[in-house]
Amino acid sequence: MDAPLIAVLAVIVIALAFDYTNGFHDAANAIATSVSTRALTPGVALLMAAIGNFIGAHFGEKVAKTVGSGLVNLPTGSASLGVVFAGVAGAIVWNLITWYFGLPSSSSHALIGGLVGATLAASGTVLWAKVMESVVLPMVLSPLVGFALGYLVMMLIRFIFRNGQPSKLNRGFRWAQTVSAAAMSVGHGMQDAAKTIGIIVLALYVGGHQGSTSTIPEWAFWTSASVLALGTYAGGWRIIRTLGRRIIHLGPPEGFAAETVASGVLYFNALVLGAPISTTHTITSAIMGVGATKKLSAVRWGVAGNIVGAWILTFPAAGAMAALTYFAVRPLF
Incomplete structure (x- = not known):
């Protein structure tokens, strides 16, 4: 039986609210390095990030289909819409908490953790093998890959330009960062807007207003992209300061290396694997890898440790908040 249209719309609205918080929470992913190195002014950087998203x-x-159909099994009907609503609400709460404390946690893993937590609270079926393959494994591997590649690419840049004049190199890499920041913004859109699209498709399916999760309506692309872009343009200055200044002092060559590595990892996972990885984890680990080429003590490991702690907490914390939300909203669905 089809769920009332108002229930489907409620889930879509809260999904777009998450999309907006994702934008201002994760704006730092695309622009923190460019702003901190003065390659771009904050206003220009935010506008570029919004357009790229x-x-x-x-x-x-591919990422949207993974989120929309590959992680949980929900029957059609209003009760399942309550599960999706609660999952997204849990992710929003966690996003706001970590934003308040300036911690660049993963909106992606908050969303997936919330969806899993609400599903378990409703005694639904979580496809754990798919969650492990498409979420947990990339969650572990992408920061390791980002760190290693960040270190290697920065070492290569240091070797190639070892005889260059620092002032000229900085000017050149500031221009290059315009390209790498744009690439990072597009990669963020591939990953994070797609996750909201996946939730919209899931809501349409479990609400009985779409026959399967394999088809994505065109309006879902445009709506999710627009809301994410607006959220990004609103900025997330608390997290931007953490990524751009508190982990390590970045120069233009380091910023270019970190953004290039992170965007490459995002593109590979989105276009080839369809894996919903964290843009936050990827750029943060790339910054740490780049910073480690100076000396290990150059990285403020205390700040990095707080960030990693937030990463570990994100999945279960968002899941717990979503479970509590489910019991609160269940009578409404």
Whole structure:
């Protein structure tokens, strides 16, 4: 039996609210390094990030299908819409908490953790093998890959330009960062707008207003992309300061290396694997890897440790909040 349209719309609205918080929470992913190195002014950087997110959303179909159909089994009907609503609400709460404390946690893992937590609270079925393969494994591997590649790419840049004049190199890499920041913005759109699209498709399916989760309506791309872009343009200055200044002092060459590595990892996972990885984890670990080429003590490991702690807590914390939300909203669905 089809769920009332108002229930489907409620889930879509809260999914878009999450999309907006994702934008201002994760704006730092795309622009923190460029702003901290003065390659771009904050206003220009935010506008570029918003445009890049909008463009990238249209290339994230594989990620959207993974989120929309590959992680939990929900029957159609209003009760299942309550599960999806609660999952997204739990992710929003965790996003706001970590934003308040300036911690660059993963909106992606908050969303997936929330969906899993609400499903368990409703005695639904979580496809744990798929969660492990598409979420947990990439969650562990992407920071390791980002750190290692960040270190290697920065060492290569140091070797190639070892005889260059620092002032000229800084000017050149500030220009290069315009390209790498744009690439990072598109990669963020591929990953994060796509996750909201996946939730929209899941809501349409369990509400009985779409026959399967394999088809994505065009309006879902445009709506999710637009809201994410607006959220990004609103900025997330608390987290931008953490990524851009508190972990390590970045120069233009380091910023370029970190953004190039992170965007490459995002593109591979979105276009090839369809894996919903964390843009936050990827760029943060790339910054740490780049910083480690100076000397290990150059990285403020205390700050890095707090960030990693937030990463570990994100999945279960968002899941717990979503479970509590489910019991609160269950009578409404």
